[in-house]
Amino acid sequence: MQEQFPEWSGKAIRPLSSAGTVNAIFRIGENLAARFPLRLTDASEALAVLEQEVRASAELARVSRFPVPEPVALGKPGAGYPMPWSVQTWLPGTVAADADPSGSDAFAEGLAAFIATLRDADTRGRLFSGGNRGGVLAHHDDWMATCFEESEGLLDVPRLREVWRHFRELPRTGADVMSHGDLIPGNVLVTGGRLSGVLDTGGFGPADPALDLVSAWHLLRRGPRDVLRQALACDDLEWERGKAWAFEQAMGAAWYYAESNPTMSAMGRRTLDRILDSMD
Structure with missing residues (x-):
């Protein structure tokens, strides 16, 4: 830090505990946060990913009605750390994983407003890139098969297989819109509900x-879930597809993090319970 950014050398640096699985977070003074990738990969490839994330974050910051981190700098490998890393602005608040705003209509209204703002942003002709969630549900069949196999003894797998057979057939009608892509409790901040x-x-x-x-x-x-749906005027198909993407994500989180990250695993199981309850 001192070698690459001497202007911050007098600021206190504090590691932050987090249930995140991608980056270790360090707070720099009162207004900045450094993010260090946890997974070692080729440094040049990692830099390309960080540069793309910087562009995406800056674009979202220009359209968001709510505070979001803004890119500040990219750090280079050094001082025993072999990867590039990033610095962004720090935001106050408590992550929803700790604050639990699940019963707040006001929180649901804000979340709907955030999503609506992103949907209104210009895609500039861009389409889904083909990576991760957000394209064709059935393209995740192989991953879901792995999830079901790994979840034997942990979850009600026969029932969950039936649910996926329904979800994977849901047709797609709407054109791509701009999306955050990972609205989980650890990525959302709450203040006063x-x-x-x-x-x-x-x-x-x-x-x-x-x-x-x-x-x-x-x-x-x-x-509050109904409040969000009404605010976004979701029809039945769109609502079911949203449920399907949550199901896909939750199935992976429940077993994959069962030992390494209990908070993420618990999120997955809670989400699955909510989805199954809605289908009874």
């Missing part, structure tokens, strides 16, 4: 309009 900021914005890009509806299942109970 209301949405006060959104983190991890580097995945901002075009995707299925239903993708950001995963937040309805990861973050909200039944009443």
